Amino acid sequence: MSLLVKMTLTAALVLSVAVPFGAFAAGERTKGRYKTALAVNLLMFFGTLAFAAVLMFSGNAMAAEGAAAAGKASAAGMGYLSAALSTGLSCLGGGIAVSAAASAALGAISEDSSILGKSLIFVGLAEGVCLYGLIISFMILGQL
Template sequence: MKIILTIVTCIILATIITGIRYEIKGVAGNQKRLKKMMAINIVSVFGLLAIALIPNLAFAASAQAAAPAAAQASSGLKYIGAAFSTGLACIGSGVAVGQAGSAAIGAISEDSSIMGKTMIILGLAEGIAIYGLIISIMILVAQ
């Protein structure tokens, strides 16, 4: 297991160092190169997932350890579900607030009497993140 963690750590560090190098170097203009880098990142993520999951599948054959492992997996999946609900809701809320906020600034600059209406729209967009947080709390509290 230590070997797998060492390999995964090296791959993650190599990805981070490569990203910093390309950020400093500036590769924004070359679309083919960016597509190639994105493909490499996607393949490496799926490779890391395979490396992380294969040992767990190999050791799952033990009948005695299967029940506690299933309980740990279900609690772990609960945390992943809560993270996804909060994260995706916040991403959606950020997109909504970004678009509605820029439109609201333009509308207020033309007619300042509609500021209250634009604040309601922005509040509705922020509500998306709150709903995601509520769902994640419900997931974590559920037994």
């Protein structure tokens, strides 16, 4: 990938974080302001992600390489992408599950402390989802 493309993507990612929160920093602190900043941040982030995907899959970034090398690099890139997605999405789901299970467990423990062991089992099961995603990503990376 050329230096210009790398610099453009770096600048776009930095601006996707800096612009929304920097532009809405002054003024009254209301809930609507934070929602607007979050919406602009998400729009810029996913726009940058779409731009990077177009560059990655267009083939122009690897025009100097041969067709076989480009195909192999594309397959390896898809493998790395799938490993990252399996880890990231499983950890996201595990985090959501742990937040629900742990808050319910804390409420139950505050009423009856004898159920601590039972509640920790449910929190551990929710954390297991993250480990399964990590194991799958190691298996994917082992095939590359």
